[in-house]
Amino acid sequence: MKTEPIIILSTRELDKMRHVGRLAAKLLQHLEPLVKPGVSTLQLNDEAERWTQAHGAKSAPLGYKGYPKSICTSVNEVVCHGIPNAKQILKEGDIINIDVTLIVEGYHGDTSKTFFVGTPSPKARKLVDVTEKCRSLGIAEVKPGARIGDIGAAIQEYAEAQGFSVVRDFVGHGISNVFHTTPDIPHYGTRGRGKRLRPGMVFTIEPMINEGTWEVEVLSDGWTALTRDRLLSAQCEHTLAVTEDGVEILTLPEGETFF
Ligand code: MF3
Numbered sequence: 001m002k003t004e005p006i007i008i009l010s011t012r013e014l015d016k017m018r019h020v021g022r023l024a025a026k027l028l029q030h031l032e033p034l035v036k037p038g039v040s041t042l043q044l045n046d047e048a049e050r051w052t053q054a055h056g057a058k059s060a061p062l063g064y065k066g067y068p069k070s071i072c073t074s075v076n077e078v079v080c081h082g083i084p085n086a087k088q089i090l091k092e093g094d095i096i097n098i099d100v101t102l103i104v105e106g107y108h109g110d111t112s113k114t115f116f117v118g119t120p121s122p123k124a125r126k127l128v129d130v131t132e133k134c135r136s137l138g139i140a141e142v143k144p145g146a147r148i149g150d151i152g153a154a155i156q157e158y159a160e161a162q163g164f165s166v167v168r169d170f171v172g173h174g175i176s177n178v179f180h181t182t183p184d185i186p187h188y189g190t191r192g193r194g195k196r197l198r199p200g201m202v203f204t205i206e207p208m209i210n211e212g213t214w215e216v217e218v219l220s221d222g223w224t225a226l227t228r229d230r231l232l233s234a235q236c237e238h239t240l241a242v243t244e245d246g247v248e249i250l251t252l253p254e255g256e257t258f259f
């Protein structure tokens with residue numbers, strides 16, 4: 001368990017987080033049209049790395065705790081941390097989460113989205129819609145004085161009411177000039193529990209929502225996490241800051257609004 005105090009970012013640091021967050025959102029938008037049947041997950045990785053370097057940024061995952069690639073590509077039953085691979089070719093009907101984290105001037109922007117390859121099945125569409133709604137409901141809880149448990153409770157209530165489950169083994173996290181720090185942000189929990197949010201805190205909300213069981217299994221590569229029942233899993237992620245009167249989404253794509 002991480003026990004360090006929760007960092008409050010300065011105005012100058014928040015500016016850097018805004019800048020790198022916006023760039024990470026732009027990278028996801030750049031990759032979206034490449035998601036098509038016949039494309040390998042390694043091709044997506046290599047284009048992400050090329051684009052990242054061309055924009056003067058660094059890929060945070062590459063070499064992080066030994067992670068071998070620049071992005072995570074989690075297809076169908078893979079919950080998170082799928083490793084891009086030349087032999088993994090996307091096919092019609094797949095869902096794929098692409099998770100990117102960039103570093104600019106030492107600060108991190110972390111965001112992900114689940115894309116459809118061609119036309120999704122009705123159950124895949126519902127899972128992805130519910131997952132995006134879960135993230136929005138979690139973000140809507142963020143304001144000074146709210147508690148971390150309020151975020152997870154909002155997400156869990158909605159996911160379970162829709163017949164899905166919430167992954168426990170991976171959580172959102174504090175992020176700034178380090179990739180993963182305090183606080184942990186569980187996507188399940190109890191209202192009124194946990195630390196209070198304060199202006200200047202920065203963390204991710206990144207619910208992983210499963211069609212069946214919430215239990216996961218990690219492959220012998222040490223990274224790839226998949227559902228124990230091999231049913232579908234979806235995820236989406238934003239990096240956000242607590243403001244004086246609510247929340248600012250740092251990885252919101254240009255032209256999108258939240259409230
Ligand atoms: N981007 C992931 C997250 O949301 C972390 C990936 S760590 C890696 O926290 F090493 F797998 F890349």
Ligand code: CO
Nearest residue numbers: 110204206237
């Ligand atoms: Co994250």
Ligand code: CO
Nearest residue numbers: 099110111237
């Ligand atoms: Co991420």
